Amino acid sequence: MEELTKTEERVMQIIWKLKKCFVKDIIDAMPDEPKPPYNTISSVVRILEKKEYVGYKAYGKTYEYFPLITKSEYRKESLKKMLSGYFDNSAESLFSFMLKEKQLSNEELNKIKDIINQNK
Known part of the structure; x- marks a missing residue:
């Protein structure tokens, strides 16, 4: 793509x-x-x-x-490129960056925890 x-x-x-x-x-x-x-x-x-x-x-x-391409397909490919280009293919590095750069509320952190728990 x-x-x-x-x-x-x-x-x-x-x-x-x-x-x-x-x-x-x-x-x-x-x-x-x-x-x-x-x-x-x-x-x-x-x-x-x-x-x-x-x-x-x-x-x-x-x-x-x-x-011809769905928004979801484009988002997936864009995230893959960003992850490989800026975060050495490390989701941990991406999440660490997000946590440091954006002050997340307790509600947002709890939602992220729920998503992680649902996808184990």
Whole structure:
């Protein structure tokens, strides 16, 4: 699975949310003002199609796009890359980093403990 740029990932997040969409729908779903040009988003979607993240159905010269990769699949691959690239494939290092960098509430810590206990 080829890595996405920040812009590609932002567009992909919208496509996952919409499930099926046209370029205009993607632009409408973007919170940024001013909105990016149609051609810019169209180019990003074509790149996502070449990377095999999205497929399309043609209606004449208009294309309806849909995800080929689920958000869950992408999240799994991204986490694997982050774990290997930054934490030497050590979940312990990742959790240690998270605990040091983010002050977790007792409730959050208890939820993490419950998740660990359920997955033993």
